[in-house]
Amino acid sequence: MSERERVLKEVRAALEHEPRVNLHKCSVTMEFADGVLTLEGEVEHVAAKKLSLELAIAVQGVTGIVDRLHVAPATRMGDGAILDAVRDALLQESTLMNCSIHLIRKGALETVREVAREPRGAIRVSVNEGVVLLDDHVTGLTEKRLAGVLAWWVPGSRDVINGMEVIPDQPDSDEEMAKAVRIVLKKDPFVNGERISVVVRQSVVTLEGDAPSAPQKEMAEFDAWYVFGVDKVINRLEVHP
Numbered sequence: 632m633s634e635r636e637r638v639l640k641e642v643r644a645a646l647e648h649e650p651r652v653n654l655h656k657c658s659v660t661m662e663f664a665d666g667v668l669t670l671e672g673e674v675e676h677v678a679a680k681k682l683s684l685e686l687a688i689a690v691q692g693v694t695g696i697v698d699r700l701h702v703a704p705a706t707r708m709g710d711g712a713i714l715d716a717v718r719d720a721l722l723q724e725s726t727l728m729n730c731s732i733h734l735i736r737k738g739a740l741e742t743v744r745e746v747a748r749e750p751r752g753a754i755r756v757s758v759n760e761g762v763v764l765l766d767d768h769v770t771g772l773t774e775k776r777l778a779g780v781l782a783w784w785v786p787g788s789r790d791v792i793n794g795m796e797v798i799p800d801q802p803d804s805d806e807e808m809a810k811a812v813r814i815v816l817k818k819d820p821f822v823n824g825e826r827i828s829v830v831v832r833q834s835v836v837t838l839e840g841d842a843p844s845a846p847q848k849e850m851a852e853f854d855a856w857y858v859f860g861v862d863k864v865i866n867r868l869e870v871h872p
Contacts, residue, residue, distance in 0.1 A: 638692045639662045645686040651684075652679045659683070659700065666694035673701050677783070677856045678864070680790075685863060701762065701789040708787025710715050710758040711736070717756050717763055717788075718743055718783040727774060733767070754778055754795065761789035768796040772803060776811040776859045777818075781782075783857040793859045805831040808860055812836055815854050822851045827868065829855075834862040840869040 632640075639661050646652045646659070652674065659672035663759035668687055674680050680700045688696055708716070714734055721732050722744065729750060736739040752769035763782040769775050779793040801807075808829040816824030829838040836855045842848035852866040 633685045634725045635663050638668065638690060639810060640837035641690045642668065642693070645690060646683055647743075649682055649686060651682050651811065657703075663693070666692065667697060668693045668695070669697040670700060673703050673789070675703055677702055677853050679855050681861075683716055683861075691831075704761060704787045704789050706786035708738075708761070709787075710760065713761065713763065713787045714756060714758045714784055716785040717758070717782050720785065721754060721756070721778060724777065724781060726777055727754070727769075730769060730774065732756070746837050752795075752798070761787060763788050764794060766794045768798045770798060772797055772807055773802050773811055775812065776808075777814065780815050780854065780857045790865070791857075803860065805833065808834065808858065810835070811858050812855050812861075816851060817859060819850065819854055822847055822854060824851075827851055834860055835865065836861050837865040837867060839867045839868045842871070843872055 642661060646654055657672060657674045659670060661790060662669045670683060672689060674683065680702055684698060686793040687693060705715060714736060718732065718734060721727055725755055729746050730751040731746045731750060733753065733755045734743060735755065752774060753767045754765060755767040757764045765778055765782060773796050775793060775797055779791050782788055782791045809829050810827045816822050816827055827838055830837045838851055838855060842851060848866065848868045848870055851868060854863050855864045
């Protein structure tokens with residue numbers, strides 16, 4: 632068996648043993664060359680996407696990953712509709728009210744809001760085949776993370792690439808990440824963030840407490856996965872109606 636065949640076999644076995652990754656319902660293709668594994672396809676949800684990447688990079692011989700995995704959207708939407716929905720979500724978020732917002736629509740720059748007095752950054756949004764790209768800069772990690780989650784919450788989003796810089800540079804930490812997860816849980820109208828405690832250790836988020844239903848337990852976990860920089864989520868929420 633060649634090195635390529637061994638790696639692909641071990642990656643596929645790792646994904647098949649992960650209950651959150653259903654390869655029978657998702658079409659994931661893999662290619663491996665020179666230490667780089669390419670994963671491409673559409674998976675059921677964000678947890679499946681992130682876990683697939685984590686499991687793949689742990690296989691011996693894999694030194695890099697090209698991530699072309701997308702999430703099956705809750706609602707199929709055109710790029711223009713997704714762009715409008717992301718725009719509206721950013722405009723309505725009070726934490727981002729001092730950020731200028733620009734859109735790239737059909738190759739043309741469209742200014743939605745220009746903040747001249749005490750600006751806290753500029754967010755540039757584009758969408759390509761359901762993938763949302765956030766670019767330019769903000770002044771804090773919380774703003775960067777919150778903007779990314781708002782984009783993920785748009786029903787048609789298949790992926791979010793959060794390429795915004797934080798200027799001036801801000802050191803990250805587990806507590807900074809935990810703060811962002813708590814903010815997101817409190818902002819999600821479908822999750823009771825007051826009943827959930829959040830602990831982060833080395834970019835691994837642990838959720839404890841309870842949720843009124845299994846779907847809300849899952850939604851809380853997805854919210855944590857959506858936060859930029861999170862490597863893993865351990866969901867210890869108990870379901871208590």
